[in-house]
Amino acid sequence: MARIAVAHVDLTAKGGGEAVCMNVLEALSNHDVTLFTVTRPDFDELNEYYRTDVADVAVRRPRRSKRVLDALEDATGVTLYNLRNALLNRFVARHAGRFDATVGTDNELSVPGPLVQYVHTPRFARLVVSKRVGEDSFVDHAYDRLSYRVGGYDAETIRGSRLLTNSSWMADVVQDAYGARPEVVHPPVDTHGFDPRPWEEREEGFVTIGRLAPYKNLEDVIAVVDGVRERGHDVHLHLVGPAYDEGYRERLASLAADRPHVSIEGELPRERLVELVCTHRYGLHAKRHEHFGMAVAELVAGGALPFVPDNGGQRDIVDRRAHLTYHTVEDAIETIDRVLSSPDLRADLRPDPASVERRFGRERFRREVREVLDDALS
Structure with a gap:
């Protein structure tokens, strides 16, 4: 049994990324797992929603810094997703040395030690993504750079980690962003209960x-x-x-x-x-x-x-x-x-x-x- 840190910003969002995280937590149930997150999850509700069986997971949150972030969001009316990721990255980096490996399930993570990360889309390389989807914004790029610096990210650490992603198209995007091609691991689709009618x-x-x-x-x-x-x-x-x-x-x-x-x-x-x-x-x-x-x-x-x-x-x-x-x-x-x-x-x-x-x-x-x-x- 190994000590594993899993990092995901907000499991209450109930999207595909959260399904990945919940299934990762269940997959690693034979290890001693600690979830690092910004928002406290309700595992009973999430298990029912995703039909998972996640239990005995310790939860660590950066409460003091989160209060500052919540105040900023209240003042601006904007949910500062990238700053939330930056906050979590710093928090995980401070504690990563206590674990045998870290698994990130919410895009880029940049922490020491054995690191596996599932990149749904490069959060801090929006310029690359923008070019592929035909959108571009100077404000977005400036915000990305600010969040990247605040979070203490390092491109070499990201490139040197075990990178996973969800599709061949996204593998191209990640490779454009960081110069390293991730392995495609399609996300977990819940097929339980489907009984197609004629x-x-x-x-x-x-x-x-x-x-x-x-x-x-x-x-x-x-x-x-x-x-x-x-x-x-x-x-x-x-x-x-x-x-x-x-x-x-x-x-x-x-x-x-x-x-x-x-x-x-x-x-x-x-x-x-x-x-x-x-x-x-x-x-x-x-x-x-x-x-x-x-x-x-x-x-x-x-x-x-x-x-x-x-x-x-x-x-x-x-x-x-x-x-x-x-x-x-x-x-x-x-x-x-x-x-x-x-x-x-x-x-x-x-x-x-x-x-x-x-x-x-x-x-x-x-x-x-x-x-x-x-x-x-x-």
Whole structure:
């Protein structure tokens, strides 16, 4: 048994990164594990949400510095994510010498000793990411540089660690950022409980899974379904996910108020989410340049046919098939109309739910994590 430090800023965010962390904690349950985090987690709630079994994990938080950060966020009205990561990096670096290895599950970590880190996207190399996604901001770059210095990060330490990431596309991004290519370890997709209904018994509707947040482009999802309906297809839409931004949720609710075919489901019990996926024919995802897209893999696990933007890591899940990818809202409407109008094409495109467990399942993820850590410890 080794002493392992695991670092993750905020498990209460309930996204794909948090699923990675919870599954890492469970995978390493045979070790003495301490979680370093900024916000205290409720493991009972998180275990229920992610269907994990995390217990006997000590928790360390930088309380004094967090109070300063909370005051800054209250004063500015901005959640200072990168400064939170910087704060955690300094905190972990002070204690890393007491552990046999450190595992980071929330992007870059720069601490001494054996270090394994899962980079969902380079947080402190936004210039590289911005060029790939067609966005650029001097303010963002200045904020990155400030956070990088405050956190005491060191590019050589990052390059010299055991780097993991979630998709081949993101591996390219990380390599551009740091000059080191990470190993692709697809994140853990929970396939438990998925029992896909026969196609003819499924509803002619779409399910979208993910946080109700602006960067998920959910207005685009509604616009696509509107356009498909205008083409003569009697389809509807369920938006499923926690309300990460209450103002944005209200905006979506106002759009749904005039559209009986749109349902804002919000955060649902796992059983109800699985039921929706298994009883609907289609999935729709709109976040561009997605790091991987665990929600897309869940749609496939439930037998739904997913349509995704033609960029980022999510293309790997649909095997980059042209009939399942799109560039713009108008292109999505054209693509989906073409598929829904052709029974033969739909039959040819139907996913193989069993492949999800083999390629992206949780047991596979935990096994790979244990193998990587054993290698780092040796």
